[in-house]
Amino acid sequence: MTEDTLLERITDYANRPDPYPLYAELREAGPVVRQADGSYLVGTYHEIAALLHDPRISADPRSRPASAGDLYEEGAQPPFLRLDDPEHHRLRTLAMRPFGPPHSPGRVDAMRGQIADITRELLQGFRDREQIDIVDDFAYPLPVTVICRLLGVPREDEPLFREWSDVLVAGADVKPGEDTTERNQATQQARAEMGRYLLDLAERRRTHPSDDLLSAFVNEPDPALRLTREELAQTAVLLLIAGHETTVNLITNGVLTLLRQPDQLDRLRREPGLLPSAVEELLRYEPPVHMRERIPLADIGLAGTTLPTGSTVVLALASGNRDPKRFHDPDRFEPARPDNQHLGFGSGIHLCYGGPLARIEAQTALGALIPLLGTAALVQDPPPLPAERHAPRPPPPPPRRDQ
Amino acid sequence: MTDDLRKGRIVIVGASLAGLRAAETLREEGFTGSLTVVGDEAYPPYDRPPLSKQVLLGQTAPDATGLPIRRDPDAEWRLGVRATGLDPMGKRVLLSDGDPLPFDRLLIATGTRARPWPNPEEAALEGVFTLRTCDDAGGLAARLAAGPRRVLVIGGGFTGSEIASACRERGLEVTVAERGPGPLVGALGGTLSKLAAAMHRGHGVDLRCGVTVTALHGDGGGRFIGADLSDGSRVEADVCVVALGAVRNVEWLADAGLAAGPRGVACDAGCRAFNMYGIVTDDVFVAGDVSRFPHPLFEYQMLSLEHWGNAVAQAEVAAHNMVSPGPLRRPHLAVPMFWSSQFGLNIKSVGVPSFSDQVVIAQGSLEARRLAMVYGYRGRVTAAVTVNMAKSLEYYQHLIETAAPFPPAPGAADRPMAAEIPVPSDVPDPKGLSHGPTVALTGYLPDRRLTVVQH
């Protein structure tokens, strides 16, 4: 085994339950490690942080020389997550208007009560059970219900968008060397269908507005601040997927980490005031997103290596989070860790849009669950991966045309 | 040796940000001896930046900006007491009240005060303010809340501009008089000064540049009613804020034999004060706005910084060095950084913008009110200023720290055409400005010209 297959090995399903020894190998091999497929893997904290703040690094897949069957259709604009400034800034600012500061500073804070209520209902649902599935019974339904209410999507449509969402999330997975043509076509199709579905919902909000983001987007009175149809579709798809997928991981990783470390579970039970910093530590120790892909817009010199224009650079955020040059005793889960500038939500202009909501959800969920975890233990460790968990599901019902 | 340094008597003169952070750091570093902090204001350490922002906007009470402590510094606080002198032989600080205070090691952190209006009678008129302390801010905020017809701000530096911004936000008419060609020009140079001027005018400030205020007038009752300008015009106003920059609090050191003057107390990179002969002292340290220190990134020129972050960083280095033996001492090498928020813009700076000959707009644009401007001197990057683009700043900080070539490498996604065309940085001589720069390059040691006396 050599360093130039590290990315392949890290993304191998066999290694996904615990990629951290491979991340250590990566950091050992150097800040920048060229892979056999021509991409570059960056696994050290300071180098990742430098690239995330470098204005010459692009998030836009179109910055790469055209390749067959890309994630986005030709001519289609990616959502702001995969755009560069100034376009990224314009769209993210517009998407932020009904969601966060400066225009809607209290929106997320005002959802605390709802989030607590949903959490309580879910806990009620399984309080007498011997065995629960943390993902299906708790970590998935909570953020899905929250994002549906926030965005204005009927909760009953969940089976519908879960199907699309699964395709899109699988499409965004990093799998080096694999022919992605088919996967990318499926991704494009799912995105288009999901976009049409959300535009349809938004259209109905035009005449029947309510207190949700789709209503706010579609009823923006100032034409200069209004998203186009395409932008609205892209943004809504992004928020619906990102709004639940990553939070599911965060809550699930939290439960898993605590069940593996009963002393820390006990500590949090005794010191609930540690919960906010414990969630930050979770974002460092077991982040929901392990990697981000970027493309240099110029030849960028980094730690003695040149990242060539147009190359693929994979930033291993989860590895940076365990870099001993930045974090003391990095493989230790320390809920009270000081100076925790983790990369769990990224950094720089693309810092996670929904991070504050995810934090409140994770704090609420873990805070309510921890007192109940008395003698709970994992049925299986490591737990099965998502790919093994779900039997093929029945096809989704046709999109609803009325309400 | 190390043990000895952790004991004894340490006196800190100055009970603001630098003094507080130094006191905490001394304890963090294991100092177990007696610690006394002397401050001439009657208040525990408080934060000053909010005074020209939240406090003037009426959002925060003037006495509510107390600084939180990181840990209990376990110090004796002599507040409301002024240091009046330093006896270097007897190792004592002389106080305005009571017995001299003996020390084994001393930290000078007396900071600055607002430069007063030069005519004391005019300065004493009711309605004429300076802004440095929470008492100043309380008085001014109360007057602004009472709804004056017009406020005259003398000086278009950061403080003056922030005051003008707060006045406009409160719906008050305001005139800014600046001797130089534009606001902020001393700190940021010509191009951003033009943006600042546009922001002033766009927000309804009556901005007058290239003029000086020649006289302040009072009515029969001693109340300020207006001012004469050098262009022959007159401004009628009932509040005047003198924002002419800062004066370093060094007078109490006049007989101490230190390299202390109007530009501050000179010290080495380890915060040890120089004496008047340029010889470093071993038991007197300096930190914060009152210090001037050599910086390798700026040709070892002595820097005087009136920056919040510098007060913290330098206090920490000074405190560490006060309790550490020689080989374990650290240099204070932090790159200067500051911020200002005014007219809804977030202006942040890294490096020394006045240490420059050219600038380019490396990202964004003046029109968008969102940009990163990079400053170069003789072909290397020496500073950067972002306007509503703070997330880019650490990239440029890295360029400064590594003495990267100027103009910076191309390739930024939002790099405008203007990035290809460096223009002169247009930083004027501070002598021609109303506002003092908050960063000053103060030349080389020795600080004073000595007369050689032959016997």
Added chain:
Amino acid sequence: MQIVVDLTLCQGYAQCVFLAPEVFRLHGEEALLYTPTVPDDQLERVRQAAAACPVQAILVGEEVSAGDR
């Protein structure tokens, strides 16, 4: 309780504004203003904001108390 934000470090991520909007606010698009004296009923939110700050710029603590003078 008092807070101070090291605005030298602040990059305007506004995570604190989301989590404690009565204490922190944006002035314009990016400049942060805040209330230095934290009301008791906001303390929990402020602690969350301090933990969440991506550049760890928020310090929460007691003032030097009058009794120490």
